[in-house]
Amino acid sequence: MLVYNTLRNRKEEFVPINPPNVTMYVCGPTIYDYFHIGNGRTFVMSDIIRRYLIYKGYNVKFVMNLTDVDDKIIRKAVQEGVSTKELTLRYEKAFMDDIKIFKMKPADLYPKATEHMQEIEDLIEKLENKGIAYNVDGNIFYDVGKFKGYGKLSGKKTDELEIGSRVDINEEKRNPLDFSVWKKSKEGEPFWESKWGNGRPGWHIECSAMSMKHLGETIDIHAGGNDLIFPHHENEIAQSEAATGKDFAHYWMHFGFLNIDKQKMSKSLSNFFTARDILTQYPAEALRLLFVQSHYRSPLNFSKELIESAKKGTEKLNNLSMLILKGIENKNGNIIEYNFQKYFNLFSEAMDDDFNTSQATGVIFDFIRDINRIISENENINFSFYEDAFNFLNSTANNVLGIIDFDELRTVEKDEDDAWIVEQIEARTKAKLDKNWQLADEIRDVLSDKGIILEDSKNGTTYKKKLI
RNA sequence: GGCGACGUGGCCAAGUGGCUUAAGGCGUGGGUCUGCAAAACCUAUAUUCAUCGGUUCGAAUCCGAUCGUCGCCUCCA
Structure with a gap:
């Protein structure tokens, strides 16, 4: 079995660390809003990869994180005048509802950052002790220069990045590429106590900590959307591998974007459809078919x-x-x-x-x-x-x-098995025998309006229910 | 500026050196079945894979150039 590995930009034979077990981690949503069908594509395709591994006889442990601390969450909570906790609980529930109507197999575990503060703190401490992370007045940064493998996933060379071109340079950092692993809390923000004072974890550290805790220091597959390659996954590798000295994941898989009018679907461009919105108009199977008809790494233009x-x-x-x-x-x-x-x-x-x-x-x-x-x-x-x-x-x-x-098809069949429809069909069959085509068509139309489609065949008339 | 992906029929899309005289889905024309319809099946729909050169006995598939599209380098699936 071949798997395309972003780490080397080529297909490689899939060899699990400890067969028949396979460990798989997928970067899940930030739970501050409903997820859109672009996110949905990633979730569905990772669901299908997992199911195929099971089909092949592997025993898969599948973990998807839910990010519940982050700037966007804080911003939205303030906007709505609710606590971040209340907000994330609301969207966590919505997420669970949505993946259910999307017919995804639930993950074995949905770990959350707020429930892993100890692990996160331990990991940061480890980095600090090794001299890889440094403390500037309660903010802890990761020193990119200390990890020689930096850039191996994204293929970026640190001296070729257009530093500061799109984001202001933070004067506290030794190197503009250094990133936060712990952010000192500002006034009014949620915080957790730590040995460095009150603060909250940086974005990347949670995935490192949770993946290692639940799946081990080295896992088989780590996956996510294409946009996570840099900096998110690059930084995860840097943190984890610097801390353990081991490979963080053997196979890195990335999903192509879902586009609208050839542009990436995203919250910030507000050109998105939420999954729950589309799924009230189309069956999950239709959306899944749309996804599987193209390759998971290719962009897909939604229309x-x-x-x-x-x-x-x-x-x-x-x-x-x-x-x-x-x-x-x-x-x-x-x-x-x-x-x-x-x-x-x-x-x-x-x-x-x-x-x-x-x-x-x-x-x-x-x-x-x-x-x-x-x-x-x-x-x-x-x-x-x-x-x-x-x-x-x-x-x-x-x-x-x-x-x-x-x-579902079995239950549809059963639900529709009521006397009234059968009666109508019998009446129509009789009308047909009498060559009363007008009555026969009338009956068919009435049923059609109620979502029942009739099909005549040599063996008699059968019916089925219209899809949404 | 750096890195990466991509350009296949009306639309979507697989194939990445000979098995392919280019899968599959949707659409469209014709037919079978049917009172009509629906469903299903049969059949027709790209001498051609962005363009131009090159390598090769042989290229959609490899190499080079050109044009075009998109993504990442900021939060993002």
Whole structure:
């Protein structure tokens, strides 16, 4: 299995430290607002990578942090006149709700900075003792010059950065590139007591401390959005590796941006859609399909047209899935020979190549066409064929990619199984026999208005529910 | 200024030296089925991969130049 490693800008064979265990850390959201679908792309794709590792038989420990101390949080809390605690709790809850409707598998752990003050303080102390961090009047800075590996992730050379071009130079720092690991608290800001006085941790230190605490000093995979490469991940490496003398993470994975009109979707440009907003208009499967149809490292330009076309694709997946669920009930019928294994192989082949979900999705759709053809060319097919088809789609499209939700389809089928609809269909069938087309169409329209779509076939009329 | 990514059909997108006479999704034209529709299937939709040169028996794929787009170097997924 190949994984693209930002550390060396190339695909590398994936070799976990302690197989079959895999440790994975993903930089999560700052919980001061609803997350947008650009953030959502990162979360969903890391969810899919995790699920594929599980599919491959790995035992994955997956940690995603929630940043709950930071300037933006403080600013917004002041604006709203609430405590930072109250604000972050609110958005933590919203985050949990949103990932649920996005159908992500919950992380094994969602550590928060405010709950790891001791670990953070210990780590800073370690850096200070080694002479890598220095104290200027209660502010602790990391001395970039003391870590010779600085820049190895982002490929930046410290003397080539345009220092001070976009941010004011802080006179307290020895080197303008040095960054805060501990910030002295200002008037009115939340603070934690420490041996250096009251203050709060810098942004990067929390991830170092929490990753090491929950997953170990060296982990397998550390992931996040493309914009975190520098300075966030670069600084995490600097802090962690200077403290331990060990590799911090073996594989660094980064996700491409979701753009709007070719521009990065971001809070500051206010060109974003929140995930919860989009997810009231489209099923999670449609958004997930949109994401997996392109490669996780490529930029993806979001538009109404794209999500609409993804929704159409989802309908195609669901139509066959419903047929399969019904077909499983047929205990008699003709046995069909079919090479399902071929598709499992093609799927793994695609995913093994740096999680090529785009190709893997192509495999799924090839499969769908094949199965649809077989179903339309054969009558009375035995349930074992449907069972095998279900197994393939369930373990790939459902369990790994999350673009089909069989559980939901099953409940939809059940919910709609009410007498009234059946009555209407029977009335329409009778009207059709009487060649009363007008009445038949009327009944169909009434049901359609209620979100029930009828489909006639040789074996009678079936119905399905419209997607949102 | 430095670093990095990218430019494939009407739209999205995989492929990165011969398996590809370029997957898959959406759209569009034609057909099968149907009272009509829907769904599904069949079929047609790029002699071509930004442009121009080069390497090679062979290039969308490698090299060079040019044009264009985006990102990072500030908080950011």
